[in-house]
Amino acid sequence: MLIFLLGAHILAAVFWVGGMAFAYTILRPAAGAIEPPVRLILWRDVFKRFLPWVALAIVALLASGYGMMFLTFGGFHKAPLFVHVMQGTGVAMMLIYLHLYFAPWRRMQVAVQDAQWPLAGRQLASIRKLVAINLVLGIVTVLVGSTGRYW
Numbered sequence: 001m002l003i004f005l006l007g008a009h010i011l012a013a014v015f016w017v018g019g020m021a022f023a024y025t026i027l028r029p030a031a032g033a034i035e036p037p038v039r040l041i042l043w044r045d046v047f048k049r050f051l052p053w054v055a056l057a058i059v060a061l062l063a064s065g066y067g068m069m070f071l072t073f074g075g076f077h078k079a080p081l082f083v084h085v086m087q088g089t090g091v092a093m094m095l096i097y098l099h100l101y102f103a104p105w106r107r108m109q110v111a112v113q114d115a116q117w118p119l120a121g122r123q124l125a126s127i128r129k130l131v132a133i134n135l136v137l138g139i140v141t142v143l144v145g146s147t148g149r150y151w
């Protein structure tokens with residue numbers, strides 16, 4: 001059971017953080033030269049596919065994370081400090097994801113649909129900032145989660 005939970009936890013973390021790293025460091029500069037309407041449609045289609053998978057990764061991270069918290073450590077209050085830090089930064093990432101999904105992402109979809117390119121561009125700029133924050137938090141969370149048992 002523990003192996004299954006840890007496997008799901010790691011796969012979900014790798015997918016989420018790796019996906020953000022690819023979008024931010026590879027796709028963003030590569031797409032920068034494309035004309036705004038085409039570029040905004042591209043990003044709309046990218047997020048349309050990526051964000052539902054992130055939602056699934058979040059469900060998997062929460063279920064496996066709290067499952068392990070009880071199976072490995074016997075509960076909330078007995079878990080070591082690093083697990084609490086991981087939980088804190090992890091929940092912060094999830095709140096940022098929810099904000100991204102229900103605010104700029106919703107507005108960007110409508111703006112692209114209505115061909116309002118400057119408005120869509122502003123929403124994409126907000127999404128970029130939120131992804132940058134979550135990428136940094138994600139790297140910290142992975143480092144804390146994977147090295148924590150040694151400190």
Ligand code: HEM
Binds near residue numbers: 017065072087088142
């Ligand atoms: C939000 C609630 C979360 C809880 C309650 C939680 C809980 C846990 C627990 C109990 C472990 C096992 C620790 C051990 O046995 O040594 C673990 C490992 C880990 N977690 Fe989380 N976690 C959460 C979120 C996250 C997030 C958001 C990420 C990354 C995006 C993440 C990345 C990791 C990594 C990389 C490991 C190490 C796996 C290994 O190398 O053994 N966790 N987590």
